Amino acid sequence: MPIAAPLSSAIDLTTRLVAFDTTSHKSNRALIAFVESYLAGHGVTSHLVPTEDGEKASLFATVGPEGVAGIGLSGHTDVVPADPAAWTSDPFTVRQENGRLYGRGTADMKGFLACVLAMVPDFKRRKLKVPLHIVFSYDEEVGCTGVRPMIAELGDRLTKPRAVIVGEPTSMDVVDGHKGPVRWAVEITGRAAHSSMAHLGVNAISVAGRLIGELGAIEKELMALPPDTRYVPPYPTLQVTEITGGIASNIVPATCRFGFEVRAMPGLDVDGIEKRIVAFAEMECLPEMRRLAPEANIVIRQSNRVPPFAADTESEVVALALKLAGQNETRAVSYATEAGLFQGAKVPSVVCGPGDIAQAHTADEWIAISEIERCLAFLDRLADWAEG
Incomplete structure (x- = not known):
């Protein structure tokens, strides 16, 4: 994969996504509309799971054969509050400096969302036998509430993935358990x-x-x-x-x-x-x-x-993630993700995403551009695997 083009796109998309103030008590619909339009521009149809009042929505989309159980790429669109007075620059305007992207949500976790979206043109060019599902939710930061209605529709209106990779920041380590x-x-x-x-x-x-x-x-x-x-x-x-x-x-x-x-x-x-x-x-x-x-x-x-998460000892997706990440061992973390909810719905899961959790929720939150590069390479290898 020629990294330069996807990397440039991922940085641009991170900048665009961060510009949407999706603090959990606010609507995420403007961001979702942007993602929906972006995907439509690449011939990908989105399915929304909105709240009753329509103020928020999760998004599910498939690249590759429709109606086939593939690999879900899951991430949340909301961010924690940012006090501008505590920041060196505007929290919702990405600042690139010293190989880092600064902004609220760069690490947790719009950097991952941007990587997934940046890879869509490449995914579309591939002859994927195993589809890749884009699974973006709301209100993870207040208890993983937004992903639950979407999970409830898996196997019905939405294709149930055979496995899910949650892109929460792990420094691209493979995580198979969390509190x-x-x-x-x-x-x-x-x-x-x-x-x-x-x-x-x-x-x-x-x-x-x-x-x-x-x-x-x-x-x-x-x-x-x-x-x-x-x-x-x-x-x-x-x-x-x-x-x-x-x-x-x-x-x-x-x-x-x-x-x-x-x-x-x-x-x-x-x-x-x-x-x-x-x-x-x-x-x-x-x-x-x-x-x-x-x-x-x-x-x-x-x-x-939010249930604790423990992957199955013989999990296909854990083995796949280790292969894609070039690692031999998994680790566990003390923070939570939606992985336990997917696991409870009998969708095997693993956590692996760019950025350091130590930067999440902090003033001057940042993600290293090198982490975005590593994530793009991981997703490229995933596409290789999905081609069969």
Whole structure:
């Protein structure tokens, strides 16, 4: 493959994609319209999976024989927020400097999307026997919510791939396992009272403290589990991530809300953790609260769950990715992707993409141009394989 032309195209496409502010709380439709138009210009038809309000959409397209199970190339179009004051330059205008492309989403993960799109003309020229599916989703950064409706249509309106390569930044290493974040929201209702008459109230913040203490005990138990040194840290993590409560310093607080998260490794009994904290609330906290305030309550609600990912030991796509990347060993990571969701839908998956996760979500986020070159070469070898 003559690298120069695809590389120039990939840099240009990265610049164009970054220019769309697709922060997760905003629409991604302008970016999707651009991708749809670009693909149509190369004779590729896109299928959209929009949200009910039409503000966002995922895109599925096939290069090669239609209706045939091929290899999916999966990536997300959304990015995390960028505070311009913390950046050296405009986060949504790519700056090329010292062999790097700076801009929000360059590493996570519009660089990968750009590589896939830059290779489309080459894919089209090939006589692919195994098609390559373009699988672009929304709202990965807020819990992989956008890819789920698209996965639900695989095998129905959309061709179900035989395997998926998720292009999350791995420095082009082949990743066959990752942790999965599970998040809960806790809402505690007590009873307000004048702080001088504290015995007449039920302090919701104090109850939150008891619950957080129990979570701390669970955290210590997780840290004491047999370590899996493929992960950093080598155990599941648990932390309280946010808390709010009270309205004034002289009022017993009637409400308190907090959130907590577990980053689960494959095989962890996450449901058991939830049952334990619910049981603690019901048996240790609520009876005492309700003796004074029958209306007192504790609601513990799971707000999002991204499954951990573990590829099958004999996975075809892991072996393929290792071959394409020229590597002999896989590794595991502690961040999450949509790979576990595809795996749960019986679509074997692997994670391999350009850029360093250490640059993701940071001010002055960047991707090395050399990483884009490596990704283009990987995709070129994938096309060779798909030609048979």
